[in-house]
Amino acid sequence: MSKLLSPAKTEVLFMGNEAIARGALEAGVSVVSGYPGTPSSEVIERLSEVARERNLYVEWSTNEKVALEVAAAASFAGLRSMCVMKQNGVNVASDFLLHLSSSGTRGGIVLVECEDPGALSSVNEGESRYFARMLEVPLLEPASFQEAKDLTKWAFELSEKIRNIVILRSVTRMSHASGNVICGKLPEKFRTARFISDGSVMDPLRGPVVSTPVVIKHGLQQKKLQTAAGLFEKSPFNSYTGPKRPELLIITSSACFLYSREAIEMLGLQKRVGILKLSCTWPLPEKLLKKYLRLTDRIMVVEEVLPFLEENIKVAAMGMLKEIGMKTFYGKMDKTLPSAGELNPEIVVAALSKIMKVKPASLPAAYVKEIQKVAPKIPPRAQTFCPGCPHRASFWNINTALKLDGREGIVCGDIGCYAMASLWPEIGFHTVRTLHSMGSGTGLASGFAKLAAFGLDKPIMAVCGDSTFYHAVIPALINAQHNKADITFIVLDNAGTAMTGFQPHPGINESAIGDPLPSIDIAAICRGIGAKVAVSDPFDLEGTGKILTSFMAERGTLKVLILKQACALSPEKKGKKQFQVKVNEELCLGDHCGCNRLCTRIFRCPALTWDREKKKAVVDEVICAGCGVCYSICPQKAITRTEVAQ
Amino acid sequence: MVELSLKVKENSQKFLKKYVLDEGLCTGCGACVSICPYQVIYRDRTVQLHQCDLQDGNCSAFCPRTPADPAALRKMLFESADLTPEIGAVKGYYFSRAADPELRATAQHGATVTVLLELALSEGLIDSAVVSTRNQEFLQEGVIVNNTEAIRKNTGSKFTVSPTVAAFNRLVTKEAGNVGVVATPCQALALAKMRISKTEEFENKIKQLKLVIGLYCGWTLSVEKYTKLLLDKNITPESIRKMDIPAGKNVLEIFTDDGAKAIPFEEVQACVRDACQYCMDSTAEYADVSVGSARFAGSWEEVRQWNQLIVRTEKGKALVDLAVKKGVLEVRTAPEESLNELKAAAVNKKKNALKNIIRKSGSVKNLLYLDSRDPAVLKYLTKEVFNKKVK
Amino acid sequence: MKKTLIDTNLQSKVYRGGKEEATQSYSTIRRGVDDAANKGRRMNANLYKDPTNIIITGVGGQGNVMASRVLAGMLVNAGFIVTIGETFGMSQRGGSVMSHLRVSSSSVLSPQIPQGRADIVIALEPVEALRVLTRYGNPDVAVLTNSRMVYPMGVITGDFTYPSLDEVRTMFEKLAAKSWIIDATSVAVDLGNPVLSNIVMIGALAGTSLLPIDRRAFEKEIAKSIPAGKHQINLTAFDAGAKMI
Ligand SMILES: Cc1cc2nc3c(=O)[nH]c(=O)nc-3n(C[C@H](O)[C@H](O)[C@H](O)COP(=O)(O)OP(=O)(O)OC[C@H]3O[C@@H](n4cnc5c(N)ncnc54)[C@H](O)[C@@H]3O)c2cc1C
Ligand code: SF4
Ligand code: SF4
Numbered sequence A: 001m002s003k004l005l006s007p008a009k010t011e012v013l014f015m016g017n018e019a020i021a022r023g024a025l026e027a028g029v030s031v032v033s034g035y036p037g038t039p040s041s042e043v044i045e046r047l048s049e050v051a052r053e054r055n056l057y058v059e060w061s062t063n064e065k066v067a068l069e070v071a072a073a074a075s076f077a078g079l080r081s082m083c084v085m086k087q088n089g090v091n092v093a094s095d096f097l098l099h100l101s102s103s104g105t106r107g108g109i110v111l112v113e114c115e116d117p118g119a120l121s122s123v124n125e126g127e128s129r130y131f132a133r134m135l136e137v138p139l140l141e142p143a144s145f146q147e148a149k150d151l152t153k154w155a156f157e158l159s160e161k162i163r164n165i166v167i168l169r170s171v172t173r174m175s176h177a178s179g180n181v182i183c184g185k186l187p188e189k190f191r192t193a194r195f196i197s198d199g200s201v202m203d204p205l206r207g208p209v210v211s212t213p214v215v216i217k218h219g220l221q222q223k224k225l226q227t228a229a230g231l232f233e234k235s236p237f238n239s240y241t242g243p244k245r246p247e248l249l250i251i252t253s254s255a256c257f258l259y260s261r262e263a264i265e266m267l268g269l270q271k272r273v274g275i276l277k278l279s280c281t282w283p284l285p286e287k288l289l290k291k292y293l294r295l296t297d298r299i300m301v302v303e304e305v306l307p308f309l310e311e312n313i314k315v316a317a318m319g320m321l322k323e324i325g326m327k328t329f330y331g332k333m334d335k336t337l338p339s340a341g342e343l344n345p346e347i348v349v350a351a352l353s354k355i356m357k358v359k360p361a362s363l364p365a366a367y368v369k370e371i372q373k374v375a376p377k378i379p380p381r382a383q384t385f386c387p388g389c390p391h392r393a394s395f396w397n398i399n400t401a402l403k404l405d406g407r408e409g410i411v412c413g414d415i416g417c418y419a420m421a422s423l424w425p426e427i428g429f430h431t432v433r434t435l436h437s438m439g440s441g442t443g444l445a446s447g448f449a450k451l452a453a454f455g456l457d458k459p460i461m462a463v464c465g466d467s468t469f470y471h472a473v474i475p476a477l478i479n480a481q482h483n484k485a486d487i488t489f490i491v492l493d494n495a496g497t498a499m500t501g502f503q504p505h506p507g508i509n510e511s512a513i514g515d516p517l518p519s520i521d522i523a524a525i526c527r528g529i530g531a532k533v534a535v536s537d538p539f540d541l542e543g544t545g546k547i548l549t550s551f552m553a554e555r556g557t558l559k560v561l562i563l564k565q566a567c568a569l570s571p572e573k574k575g576k577k578q579f580q581v582k583v584n585e586e587l588c589l590g591d592h593c594g595c596n597r598l599c600t601r602i603f604r605c606p607a608l609t610w611d612r613e614k615k616k617a618v619v620d621e622v623i624c625a626g627c628g629v630c631y632s633i634c635p636q637k638a639i640t641r642t643e644v645a646q
Numbered sequence B: 001m002v003e004l005s006l007k008v009k010e011n012s013q014k015f016l017k018k019y020v021l022d023e024g025l026c027t028g029c030g031a032c033v034s035i036c037p038y039q040v041i042y043r044d045r046t047v048q049l050h051q052c053d054l055q056d057g058n059c060s061a062f063c064p065r066t067p068a069d070p071a072a073l074r075k076m077l078f079e080s081a082d083l084t085p086e087i088g089a090v091k092g093y094y095f096s097r098a099a100d101p102e103l104r105a106t107a108q109h110g111a112t113v114t115v116l117l118e119l120a121l122s123e124g125l126i127d128s129a130v131v132s133t134r135n136q137e138f139l140q141e142g143v144i145v146n147n148t149e150a151i152r153k154n155t156g157s158k159f160t161v162s163p164t165v166a167a168f169n170r171l172v173t174k175e176a177g178n179v180g181v182v183a184t185p186c187q188a189l190a191l192a193k194m195r196i197s198k199t200e201e202f203e204n205k206i207k208q209l210k211l212v213i214g215l216y217c218g219w220t221l222s223v224e225k226y227t228k229l230l231l232d233k234n235i236t237p238e239s240i241r242k243m244d245i246p247a248g249k250n251v252l253e254i255f256t257d258d259g260a261k262a263i264p265f266e267e268v269q270a271c272v273r274d275a276c277q278y279c280m281d282s283t284a285e286y287a288d289v290s291v292g293s294a295r296f297a298g299s300w301e302e303v304r305q306w307n308q309l310i311v312r313t314e315k316g317k318a319l320v321d322l323a324v325k326k327g328v329l330e331v332r333t334a335p336e337e338s339l340n341e342l343k344a345a346a347v348n349k350k351k352n353a354l355k356n357i358i359r360k361s362g363s364v365k366n367l368l369y370l371d372s373r374d375p376a377v378l379k380y381l382t383k384e385v386f387n388k389k390v391k
Numbered sequence C: 001m002k003k004t005l006i007d008t009n010l011q012s013k014v015y016r017g018g019k020e021e022a023t024q025s026y027s028t029i030r031r032g033v034d035d036a037a038n039k040g041r042r043m044n045a046n047l048y049k050d051p052t053n054i055i056i057t058g059v060g061g062q063g064n065v066m067a068s069r070v071l072a073g074m075l076v077n078a079g080f081i082v083t084i085g086e087t088f089g090m091s092q093r094g095g096s097v098m099s100h101l102r103v104s105s106s107s108v109l110s111p112q113i114p115q116g117r118a119d120i121v122i123a124l125e126p127v128e129a130l131r132v133l134t135r136y137g138n139p140d141v142a143v144l145t146n147s148r149m150v151y152p153m154g155v156i157t158g159d160f161t162y163p164s165l166d167e168v169r170t171m172f173e174k175l176a177a178k179s180w181i182i183d184a185t186s187v188a189v190d191l192g193n194p195v196l197s198n199i200v201m202i203g204a205l206a207g208t209s210l211l212p213i214d215r216r217a218f219e220k221e222i223a224k225s226i227p228a229g230k231h232q233i234n235l236t237a238f239d240a241g242a243k244m245i
């Protein structure tokens, strides 16, 4: 039995994302959709594992906007639904979200967005809390694992109460951390879907679901938000811990609550500093806020990235100035805390000790000296493509083609593991030169290709992954074809959303819960728009190289090369080696002229290591994936490969 | 002159890039290619794919456009009495042609090259030969051949670069046995540098090199520019059967499927590979024998089927003597004027190269890959040459 | 002595399906934010330090995450409150991986252990132990590491050097109060799968008696989290590890 279905009252260790998933189950959710993105993906993954038992429809949608539309339809039909994405996914979904929040919803609907302060696995530190304010919908932020579950459940109740969508925000340190959770009851009955739309346009439950008449509906939406604020005033999810008359009040939310509480303990300030933890952060419960702002004159707002909470509290405090008096605020705006990067207990300790004039405990000086002696002797461990990764071979091909062409072509990157080729020059042979949002590499390439008239006459390439292709590349590709952009567009098709853990996408013939689905062929789509298309195996260095150089020589049109090879970690490959690979020491030239360690110095498969004593390359059998590509690159044919019987 | 110490500071591959490739001196000979994975030839360009950090690598040691020790090279290959400043070592100078008229008809001129190769093979002097073959458009490749038929398939001159030395590097395995190479002057120089460098990795392979037949060479053409010129004239590369430079006509003759065409010489000259402007050698001075077109007074149709032949080494002499003895090669004494003309042309090329080198480096003190202490260079560093540099 | 005020809006009601209904059992909501709500928990063992801060570190693909989950599961079963902080995402791609485990009898702690505050470091790879010690170490820390080295790319390419095991040992002596270096990978390879080294390490950790965990607790936890077919091999790995201390 899945841990997610643990009986009521049992105490289990849940990851934050599992706690959210369990909360949704306890709320009786029927439809769950989303697009994979760290740190959000486990919510849907775990739910898909129990989908059959819990009568759920779980879908990995093509992109976040479509995902939200799928979830909204369920809400319109009276079901409870949830849509899950990472922070920047909300940007993609936001156009629909604007209209949805104004038309209103029926069955409880929750948008779960997991943010990544510090960009631990993102290429941005995007903030989505501002969408709640801008689009006038309630925002909830759990501050512990138990709360992640309970608040999720309550979010559905709140959404149904106000008939509008509710945003629940988590962060990496919540979603990907785990803690004890006491399970609640799972509902026994499931709802049935009914969509009634023959009533008046003003009837929220029986009329057509539209955002018009705009001004009137907008006014109604604002009333809903006031209702939410009223509920927040009394919500048990907002709490105060601390002395009756604290010298300093910390107002905080999310994981920052845990950091703040720990910082207070570390400095022994329990009797001097109080914490107001808000889990309902938009709209602010102003009465509650007033009650605690009165306790003291000094306030520190602890939150990650931008001063969202701080701004809102300051605006609210301005309105109640007469009752609460002048305050001193500490936070992002006065630079007490940084506005970029994630927080941790130490950062809060540093801020607190400055304000409270206390000294944090420090390590003995002799110990610190030892650390300083050891630290420089530790070799860094940089990330790299895995052994057997198709991207290493693909970039090898692309890099070679670019060098042969000699015109210093430009490669635009996209989001996926292959983005590493743009982040660190030593990964992927320093091939990729731009990296932005999903699909943007192709759009940028389409633009670069038009700069020849202004003197930038270089071959232009774009790379994207298979999942990214469906998500946001198609419009950019159509743009390129229609506007006759001369680009070589390369799909690194590794058969799944590898970076986030092999969630299926429209190219895979299987659903989130393993049901058969028709797959949509990337090559056919590209041919359909009139592009010239070739398909190759990136492990076939010679064949792929020929196609690439011929594509680059062919001017004036859009050329598409689909490089198909499953990810080395993919479930279908994992553990299975296609080749047994060995280095013939007799033939290996090692660091002599004639090779100078091409395999370990340049190709850099982690499974090819260097024997310092013998001065020869060796294959680390334990981590070698058996792709056999190194056989093709060794100038001495010193790397031998034998096909393993499957 | 580039100080050799730079080489130590910069590592071989960077040196090659900075002083040869980036300077436009690369002849495309292929000596640095296929000895390791880092340099390759693509179309007619030499490309460095990845960085190598070795200090004393073969790439820059073999390259004919890095500094060398010409005195040592000459000492290794030739008898000092045979040396001339204009055209290198000369043991004998003749006009020659294949005895077999059919063979002559398929060859570039008198088929001397082909005759000598075939003889060396059949006599067991060599087991295989590296010659140049045309693969697509004007992209030449070196191939290894070991029979008459294969040699004859690859007769005729190709006026774009052939990375013959790369083919030597790539194709000469232990099984190839003793090898002969047909080489342009830059390629012959690269092979000579390989012989003298005697590096650990290369020692065995270079020992297999037993014969170098040099070709006279005025220049080679850039594939890109030349293709464009031909296309402008509606000549497709695939239709070309043979090309030649008839004496005294100032045109390039092109024999295509649809008949002969002539392109004015200035237009062809504009397509010459940059590197050839800096080349001092027109007669393949580092070969065992060198072969060119006869060019003596008489009708071109007759002359075309004769070669000039310079015999430079004992080995070359023995081979030519044997060819005459066996009756496969006809040899006649060359007229005096012809040798004078050849020397004048060679001197002219040397002076032009020096002028161009000085113009490029901006100083008579910096002769790029050449050494001003080399008497064969010093002799041509005349006033007339370095006054041109201001231009 | 001033009294601590805890105020959690206990009287609120919420709406559900149109009807007014009490939200939940408020005591559960308070769990995690309110230590007092955790008073009276029954633990079947004691910690030598409360909270105990444990870091499990290694290289992506070594089974670090699984080790931390199994250990945490054992401790939750024993009645403790455990918080695990993990960084994954790109870490499977050969980078350093680290899990922070915080074990307490009364409080939910932040998923990040503050600098200099680790009590126990378990490393599946020796330099990863050092890396953790230089940030989270203190004179009282205990270290248990696998001796099998996984060379980082920079070492393979020759840009960096990797310290010898002897050097690592001396560094441990300077940076830790107690240390154990065991060759867990060899044992795991002998058992047929190098990935079992993580379980060998858990067994060894039990052998150190630093934490209230034993074979029975391990058996109970894997019964829940590991497919039945793999129980025996995991138990064997655990026992082998326990014997190495
Ligand atoms: C680029 C070039 C420029 C030349 N310039 C002059 C000149 O200015 N004056 C002059 O008198 N002679 C020149 N020659 C030499 C001339 O064209 C004949 O090659 C020579 O006379 C030998 O004729 P043959 O009939 O004996 O040759 P064949 O018996 O036809 O044999 C020719 C041989 O040369 C090889 N070969 C052809 N092209 C190349 C190449 N690009 N690189 C290396 N090997 C090649 C062939 O594989 C074949 O083995 C030049 C040759 C080349 C290739
Ligand atoms: S590429 Fe081949 S010859 Fe070079 S070090 Fe690796 S195994 Fe040896
Ligand atoms: S076969 Fe070669 S390239 Fe592929 S994973 Fe093994 S060592 Fe690496």
Ligand code: SF4
Pocket: A592, A593, A594, A595, A596, B012, B013, B035, B036, B037, B038, B039, B052, B053, B054, B055, B056, B057, B058, B059, B060
């Ligand atoms: S391996 Fe040798 S020949 Fe190749 S680039 Fe390096 S130094 Fe030059």
Ligand code: SF4
Pocket: B016, B020, B021, B025, B026, B027, B028, B029, B030, B031, B032, B033, B046, B059, B062, B063, B064, B065, B190
């Ligand atoms: S001249 Fe020959 S050896 Fe020198 S760089 Fe060019 S191809 Fe390489």
